[in-house]
Amino acid sequence: MPNEVKAFKPKIVAFCCNWCSYAGADLAGTNRLAYPADVKIIRVPCSCRVNPMFILRAFQRGADGVILCGCHPGDCHYTTGNYYARRRMTLLFSMLDFLGIEKERTRVEWVSAAEGAKFAATMNDFVATVTALGENKRLEDLRCKE
Amino acid sequence: MQKIGVFVCWCGSNIAQTVDVQAVSDALAKEPGVVYSTNYQYMCSEAGQNLIKDAVKEYGLTGVVICSCSPRMHEATFRKAVASVGLNPYMLEVANIREQCSWIHKDKEVGTEKAIILGRAAIAKVQLNAPLQAGESPVVKRALVIGGGIAGIQTALDIAEAGFEVDIVEKNPTIGGKMTQIDKTFPTLDCAACILTPKMVDCAQNEKIHIYSYSELKEVKGFVGNFSVKINKKARYVDENKCTGCGECTTKCPMKNVPNEFNLGMDNRRAIYIPFAQAVPKVATIDPNYCNMLKNGKCGLCAKVCGAGAIDYKQQDQVIEEKYGAIVVATGYNPIKLDKFDEFGYSLSKDVITSLEFERLTNAAGPTSGTLLRPSDGKHPHTIVFVQCVGSRDTSGCGKPYCSKICCMYTAKHAMLTREKYPDTDVYVFYIDVRSPGKNYDEFYRRAVEQYGVHYIKGMVGKVAPRADGKIMVQASDLLANEQLHIEADLVVLAAAIEPDKSARPLATMLTASMDTNDFFTEAHAKLRPVESPTAGIFLSGACQGPKDIPDTVSQASAAAAKVIGLLVKDKLTTNPCVAQSNELMCNGCSSCEKVCPYGAITYIDKEFRMPDRTTRIRRVASVNPAVCQGCGACTVACPSGAMDLKGFSNSQIMAEVDAICQMK
Amino acid sequence: MQGMMLNRAKELLSDGTVNRVLGWQAGEFVYDITPAVFETEEELDAGFVYNGFCGNNLSKYLVKETLKDGKILVFLKPCDTYSFNQLLTEHRIDREKICAIGIPCDGKTSGEMLKAKGISGITGISEDADNFVVDTIYGQTTVAKADALEERCKTCKSKKHVAYDELLGEDGEILDSHRFDMVAKLEAMTPDERFAFWREQLSKCIRCNACRNVCPACTCEQCVFDNPKSGIAQKAAADSFEENMFHIIRAFHVAGRCTDCGECSRVCPQNIPLHLLNRKFIKDINELYGDYQAGAEVGTRAPLTNYTQEDVEPSIVYHREGK
Amino acid sequence: MNTEALIPKVGVVTKITQETPDVKTFQVVGLDGKKVFEHKPGQCAMLSVPGVGEGMFSITSSPTNTEYMEFSIKKCGCVTSWLHAMEPGQQITIRGPYGNGFPVDTEFKGKDLLVIAGGIGLAPVRSVINYCRDKHEDYGSIQVIYGSRSKDDLVKYQEIIEEWENDPNMIVNLTIDREQEGWDGHVGFVPNYVKELNPDLSKTVIMCGPPVMIKFTLAGLKELGFKETQVYTTFELRMKCGIGKCGRCNIGNKYVCKDGPVFRFDQMDELPNEY
């Protein structure tokens, strides 16, 4: 395919809490619910473990979208972790938006261990959204591009 | 730089079908630090595990990456395997290439590429792994139960039964709690005292149980397995060891007009009193607010009549220090105050009473010796109106937003008992919904309606107005008949909402246990850990966790006891090694981490530091108790200086994974 | 005011209440004031000054000063008192070693502000109630104070002191300052416009760290950006990403703790309106979690170390058009 | 001088010897198998692990070694940890040589030398010792007083006992800080041992070791009657960019990278005590 432009494949980093969302992702796998391979999951103990630094780091290193999944509010394995994560991410995303960075590149979704289908659907939707946005150019580190 | 071995599992065909396992192990062999890389049909099988063990030994591996199914499946298996050949189990990471790769992708090229990236991320993480040791902390084989109601009693008895020492701290002069005030219990209608008092006696007689009555908690320090508690034993001015409970003093005391809290102020007791006949411990207590001797130094009659010489006006509060391995909170509930509910006329008429007062009016040990008489004139009431949900399910802000759960059933009980004893009495019950789930509960309620002819009316009472002639006008709407009702009642009984005891909140602060906005203690998990607080070593028993009836309370009390026994039976606790750690050199002592810790695992210490210019400086720094920390990581993000990090999921490890995933290759 | 302050400082020094005075020292040109610690009355007489150019927030110096022996007198303008409380909340300063005197402030300006008005060659400045009269080698110019004030003073949030041991002059009120107007204006732009705005501003950053080092909320023993082990340490913004990263993370680390004292923007040699990042967080916090003013009281729980079960979801960011 | 001062060359680590629990000696050659550059005793080279960083190390081998360069490196930071984790055959980068080196061809000529070293401080002076041994006709006797925490912490122990101690031109005095099984030599700290040995005042002293050792040994030497003009030391740990431009290495107006790292103590008298 000489002249065909290579289709844009976004890089998506998904932080999943160990107790709900990672298990939800496992369930999606067990049920063979497909979502694009562009999504790579990083296991964290709780959504509250995710430091804004990690999200920026992902964008720096070439991610086109970052999604954080945790237990539903009220169901946190550690009782309150996702409440803090919720505030932190709300403010961080709002700040990124304030700086003119596409807010659709970041997302928080609560996925329980039973919601394999929701996990797959969320990832499909997120990949579609980010694909539509195209390459992340506003929060990239040019040195990391080849 | 680690020496890393990579082991790619085929999982039969589960992985191998959509991931080219050979390509994965070949690609990962080229990663920095990888000295051995292979693939095998079933890594989790004994042969697979041996393959790993042999490689660890042969290549002197310092890190292992398994590309296989979810770590939730076999991480523990593999960790155990590498530990058996001397590698620290936390030097192993699992790349999930089954659930999160081969099972969801159909294209082998795509699956293989992703598997390689996931493998790289795991390798990048292992590079930064450090050997972790699960810590150990000793367990003090003694439990503390806070609150001596039926919940506390049951928990204490069960723990003692298992052979462990238990102390009960009860703020009142006797244990027994609310249940002592109740007449009969639904749905079986057996007498509360008959089933409770033997348990109270059991407590008193059980040599493993020590009761600190008339005592409160003053300070709690320490953590699971090793709490140090200070208990303030209030002066009761009677030597417990000498008092025989004969009651002579309580009949001679000249201060006769002290409202009797046991009967909810509906009759009086003396300044020296024993709350009720079956009190445990059965010893007298002097009420310092009323005792003339304590207030003015005049009288001393009780000392004179006491044959045992137990009266001691000089007695002081006594602070007892004790160590415990586990603490059970069983602080119970109280009906809410009804002063905000003037529409029900509670403060306007003596004949508008709460359900608990109704219990006392029907109890043989109550102010009327069990005959149902109107408090105002002592006459038999002929029309009684029961009002449900007073202050429950109330979002107006005056009451409580939740359902108090027990009111439907006890109101049915009251209505039924009234009709049974006084068939000439008309009984109306106004309700929003009747909630009667539970074994034999709905049958019980239906009996009240069907057999005993209680008038159940779906509707809210709008106004309760006492009339000069002693009647009480109840205005209400019947929602089903869609009509306004005006009932001339002789007695109105309000099913007041229940709320956690006021002592709960300061107690929660002391215990660093979390509470919800209604001051009920929060459980560690609403479904799976209902009798544990998120704070390790703190357990919940009874209504302090949420409204409960007696059967529920007792089952939860026993459940909490089982959890406590499970803890106390251990000699040592193994702690989760993936816990937060504060780098004292960088810590600012700002308290951000402490505020977000759900477990109270972070404390502050003043520590002396040598400064670069060779001076010393004392700084406040955070210190994490690894026995208490559960490793959620909330603190690591709250910490602006990055002093707080989480072992096993450190900032650098997670960023290395991010880098590996995003890396262009 | 300067006279009153000087007298009070001397009294407290001579009666032994304090052994040092933290204040401002006159410089070469009226406007170049330096924070200074005075130990004797002579030193005070020689250099102590308080005028319209004493913009420095002195509260952060207390972090190192209260490590020393003895009690220090500090003069705090209303907005400085918020920083002071916040430092107390975070246990960064020792209240016992401080005698805090609240002093009134009717807004500050700086040499830079005057120069931005085209004034150059300044040889002297005098001030009356409403104006600065500036003598220059090129002639005399009069500038209305209201016009010359630092941005943070034009949108002053409070003339009220929230902490002090004693107060000189009258206490003021909390003001309805319109301080979020510029944030709102940016919010109303399109993302592309916002991106262009911030790129233009942040690309000026030279990573001198003045914003961080002056910030009373940035009192970390070691900043993550200076710590090679943090993984995000950087010395110079080698790429536009790092410019963004530094300022986002810095603003995030002080979110809920920033009292909006505006020192970051005042000291930025490149005139980047850094306070807008902090104000964005403050505005969001106020709108999403209820009004919160860091430093208004000691011991409050910062919004990011707090939560309610009913908090909004992060997805609100997608729906808040223009916010 | 290398015209591209900041661009290194590739070096290959051909052999790694564990000297002590935390010191390894690395043999380095260029890609062509030859020495990457020539140097003088006491000069340094900048080694680096790309991605980790650069580090300045004194060249331990003598210039008379025509085959390779050697670096004895103690594990103490990022770069050194990576070096310690390496296997032979690994490539690193190398640039240099840097610094003035010891004045072996001028002031040391014909002199009796007294080399005092502590711990890893042997690394920079070993090159002088071996240089002077190889050109013994140009120098007088060499006395080495070398101490370490324990026997196991003596760097190049094999070479010392097998070669130096058997060199008729050398006197070797070893000492360790604390008694140890299997050690029948001297026990005690270097400064005291120097005083006990009471070396001849005519000797030229070369000293390298931890700052405390330097401080007390210098005082001891002065007590014995040595002049500061007789005593040399090296400050190579103060070198950063290697070329005297990055702005860190100055002690007063002297730049360690260019004017040093070898200084005679009388030169230090004129400089601020910022070292």
Place this chain on the structure above:
Amino acid sequence: MLKISLANLDALFAAIAEKEALYIPTDKAGQAQYMRYENGMKMTDALNTVRSAKDFFFPQTENLVNFKVSGKTIEIIDPRTEHEDFVVFGVRACDVRSFSILDKVFLLSDPVDTYYENRRKHGTIVSMACTRPSETCFCGSFGIDAANPEGDAVCWKTEDSLYIQAVTEKGEALIEKIRPVLEETDDSAVEAQKAATREIMGKLPLAKFSTEKFGGEVLMKVFDSEKWASLSEACLGCGTCTFVCPTCQCYDIRDYDTGHGIQRFRCWDSCMYSDFTLMAHGNSRLTQKERFRQRFMHKLVYFPANNNGEYGCVGCGRCLSKCPISMNIVKVAKSLEGDL
């Protein structure tokens, strides 16, 4: 002497920009900064740019060398390409002098810094005489004539015209290229302006300021002064002074892993930073006092000691206006000179 009317300045810029990359000081994002010239860009009226012109030769970050690592092997790649010729227009006398100070470090002291040399070789400096110096100016203290700056070519801006004159061969070559847009004139207007500027310079508050008491001969005396403690007391340890300074040239070398190779880059560093001297042996300047002292010792004592009495300062006044706490070389020198 050549001139062009100010109304025609665009033509001059366009003529230069056609041949070489042209940078002029312009107003951007609220302040004067050097920008690559684009059509229609106007020169700023500000006295000087906030950042000095040193960036052109010693940029804040520059990639020194790249590495490709695979397995045990390393490939070294010099990332440099031939630097394009460029013209920096409108450099003030102080900043022009700073280049000769930087030259002493990077070119005249062994080994030559080839990165700097490369840029220096390709850059042509067109300086601009000052007419309206500020109270913070004290270039005169270092023998710099703001009315008649150095540079490859010099400009004077009067009310209506810009006068330009070549000084070096490079300058002549440049003017040759743009000769068509210029017209010949006498130098009377320029001389008049020079006289006027010199008169103003004489009236500046710092006109009498001198650092002549400082130098290598008083090294220990200055170093040991007790005043450093109080002078440095309020110092925030930020790098503002060093980064706006046209002569500060300390740098750090760091590695960055891009994920597909290593970039070794050089970036500005500041002796005011607490970790500046954190090296293998520990930190040799532990307190802010020592770091603060180092900066001023370097400018006033060490640099002249090593460079025939030339100070490491050009009197541009940037640190005077930009220091967050208004502590600067003038205050330091005035405070210390009493001890000398």
